[in-house]
Amino acid sequence: MRHLQHRLNPTHLWDLFVISDPDLGRLRKGLRAALSAGLAALILSRLARLLGEPPTVTMVGTMVAMMGSQLATDPEPREQRLTTALLVVPALTSAVLGTLAAQIPLLGAAAFAVTIFVSTFVRRFGPRGLALGMIGFFSFFNALFFHAQLSQVPALAGAMVIAVGIAYTVRFVLVPDRPDHVLRRTVRAFRKTIDVVLWELADIPEQPRMTCALLRRLLRQADRLSDAALAVEDLVSRGHSDLRQRLFELELAANRVLRSVQQVVDSGALSPGARADLRQALVSARVAIRDRDPAAAQAMRAYLDRVLEAPGDERGRVDAQRIHRALTDLLEAAERLPREHAPLAPEQAAAPTDKAAPGPLARTGLHPSTRQAIQVTVASVIAMAVGYAVSAERWYWAVITAFVIFTRTRSRGDTLQRAWARVLGTVLGVLAGLLLAGAVSGHAGIELVSIFVCVFFGFYLIQISYAWMVFWFTTLLSVLYGLLGRFTPELLWLRIEETMIGAAAGAIIALILFPERTTAQIQTSARQVLDAVCEYLEEAVVKRTPETEPARLLDSARVLDARLRDLRAAAQPLTGGLRHFTPRATHTLRTVSELVLSVRHLEMGRGLMEMNDASRELLREAAERLANNARVMASALGQEATPHVEPASTLIQEARHRLAPEEAARRGTASPFRLLHWLTRVDDMLTQLASTERQPPRVLVPWRA
Incomplete structure (x- = not known):
């Protein structure tokens, strides 16, 4: 009951509603469809009455107007306008062809089959091909559905032109995209995502053990953070480098909180009183970030101090210190996120890309x-x-x-x-x-x-x-x-x-x-992720210098995020009940996802610049080996040969031993110790992926910190 009340908190539900449609894109889609259909029905019905035409013309035109306001998904606004205008050609052609062919049933069926083939075949031409093909199919279908007659062909042709004109007007005049508001709303939704994550975490520290259901909750929150960050990243350019950097730091800090909370439950070392204080610290952190409330921030620190001071063994003290650092880093990262952002130029308002576009099919x-x-x-x-x-x-x-x-x-x-x-x-x-x-x-x-x-x-x-x-x-x-x-x-x-x-x-x-096969798509996407891991390791560690451009490293990190998003999309059919029938693919997804999370926490190699020369060179060599291992795994996924990777643990340990005391004690995003920790995690994940590629485990590896 307490958990249900926690999840049904009105403020929490409102935050979930806001982040479900951060830039109001779904709202615009709904409004455009309803408004296009309404205007088309109103205008075409009156014209049909004046001309003595039956309701069929109105129905077909209304459906085309409704669909036409949605189909253009080109990346550039100018291309969207051109695609919408071009819809009149396949709409008119298919509606007339469908009406003519339907008079002879066998001919109509054959023409419908040809239309279906062509409508699908033109998807090879990208978003425009998909849009033109879809409107062509639905125009033919609507002519059949509403039983259009030969005598109605001239009226249908006119209705198609009017319908596309209405769709264009609604899409780009009445309910246009607003790039000047999009970035502000999307960043606001990202901040609310942090609120949601902290609220979802608040009741977890007091759980007796880490169950599969709790692990899934944590994974959902990690995915939610990644999706919210990528939504902002899809909008901004290098001109917003400071905003990109702050968002990246905030996302990583929130992920560390997720992992620290999981570690608290996994170890079970903290006392019930300390766990209750940790719950209050999470709630206070949410208020501090949401409202920029200094009193809430102070309360969070007080609760964390009580967690640190609680009696317990060495494991409990380590857990307390970890969650203390993670929440403190999160609060500081949230405070550094700027309140105001330069608006986007109109040409930056791009439509989302088609994430489900088919990949290459080498077999056939x-x-x-x-x-x-x-x-x-x-x-x-x-x-x-x-x-x-x-x-x-x-x-x-x-x-x-x-x-x-x-x-x-x-x-x-x-x-x-x-x-x-x-x-x-x-x-x-x-x-x-x-x-x-x-x-x-x-x-x-x-x-x-x-x-x-x-x-x-x-x-x-x-x-x-x-x-x-x-x-x-x-x-x-x-x-x-x-x-x-x-x-x-x-x-x-x-x-x-x-x-x-x-x-x-x-x-x-x-x-x-x-x-x-879905598993083949997962393997293809996983190879692309591993290629991005290799590139990021080389950029962030192997080639990292004080002069390295931060925007370039951010680009590399976001490519990694985008590839992981594609992998999750490819694996979506197997994330439900089918996962029990595809253990290898499911294990690959889990391990590669964990690998990406570990690589992203390298903090773009900033800890490397705080090391002595000997440790730095050892870590460069270790990262180069890890990058090569990622390359080997990318080639081996789905193949019969057993991949051979060379662990980098010896090099990492040697680099740790050569750290000066002041280097080992340094904390924060530029901590050498943090860099060493996450490189070790990368090494572990690549070794695990290699060792289980041929024989996947019966029990899935949990999401560990």
Whole structure:
């Protein structure tokens, strides 16, 4: 009960809400979708009435306007505007082609299959190819879905032009990106992330032992810190070098607090009273950082002093000293973070890159987009045939499912996960739709509002979970059919059947036709991480001099973070129940993640400059050996040959013995002792990765400090 009350604290919940959408990007997506759909429905319905056109034209145009406001994800604003303007070409072409082809069922099915192949094939041209392909597919689909007729082709063409114009206006005029506000909001969200992490940690010191559930909580907090820091890093340039440096220091300090708290629970050496004081110290630290409150900072130090003075054995004193240093460093790093930041220039407001873009596929020799185009087309044809056997009127629901579950996926695990999300969202959406449609039936105004509310939440939540988007759009469909006078429960149950047919077809094809194993993707991403580890070790230690440019080291560190983020994305299908069936891949993920965390704590090699010449040269040699070991492991992952790495522990120990007393006693981010500690951890992780590559352990290695 105490834990539940702790997690449901209103301030904590508000912080979680803020950091879930740091730059308000999700809010803008929801607003753009709802506003585009609303404006298109209003304008096109009035024009349709004036011209005597049926509602089909309005429906198709509304869907294109809604989708068109979302699809441009190019990295530069200018490219986004061009991509959005170009949407009119595939939208117009596909809508007209779909209307013409649908008059002859067999020809319509063949044309749909060709459209599916082309729409997927053009993804090789990057974000613009993905956007144009998606709008082409959905325009063809909407022409089928709303039963467009030949007589409506001129009106459909006009509707496409108007719809894309509305999407462009909403995206870049009515609800534009605001680069002058983005950085301030994102840095604010990073500070709140520190608040959230400290609040989540507060009840952990009093736990009797470190369970798997607690380890997962700590790992989630570490990932949360990394994601929040990368969100800022994605925005800023070298012109914000001071801000980048302060954020990096603050992130590392928070990670040290995470590890220190884990160590307290692992060892169990602190007394219950000392653990209670540590809990209060964490709460006070959160208030001090959140409100810049000197009184809270003083209270934190008082509680930490009590922890240090508590009776206990040598292990307890070490734990107390470690958490004391970690929290003190965190508070000092937070105080150094500047309050104001120079705003971003408009050209710096870049859209996020497509993190799920397929990687190279060396085994078949096919380009990823070609491989996926074949998979999607075959799955769609199967879904088309089986779906038609179930319903000659609604078979395209099966086809759209088979198409979309391959979108932004790069392995069979991704596709299976997306297929499950589609089915789950559809089933729950049907249940919600039955309730909502029954509640608002007969109230046209409420039905219209409900439709646009569903549109908003569908796009607002899509980045959290694809299943949520499917849920809201299935609910929307229920209300829409009620508004059109076609609603029946049987129709919604048919949607579930057709969705399951499409999901099954896509899943089966992903497993048997040009399958790309999730473990292979993990290994590819892990190799890239190890390459980045090698580069960082060389930059931060081997080649480190007093003249080394800090921005260059930060760039190298953030490349490391980004590669780890890609690895986590590749491994996402295996982070749930499937992890028990893939012990090697799961162990690789855990060990490489731990390796990255250790490398980042080298503090860009600053401790190296505080050493005597003999120790410095020994550490350079040790780091060079570690970099070579990382290179060897990158080549060996997934191969049959056993990797051979040469431990650097002897060199590190010799460097430690040659430290002068004043060097060994120095503390802070430039501490030689800290550098030695984390190089030892890097050595341990590389040795462990090499020793278990051929025979993964039955029990996963815990996240240790």
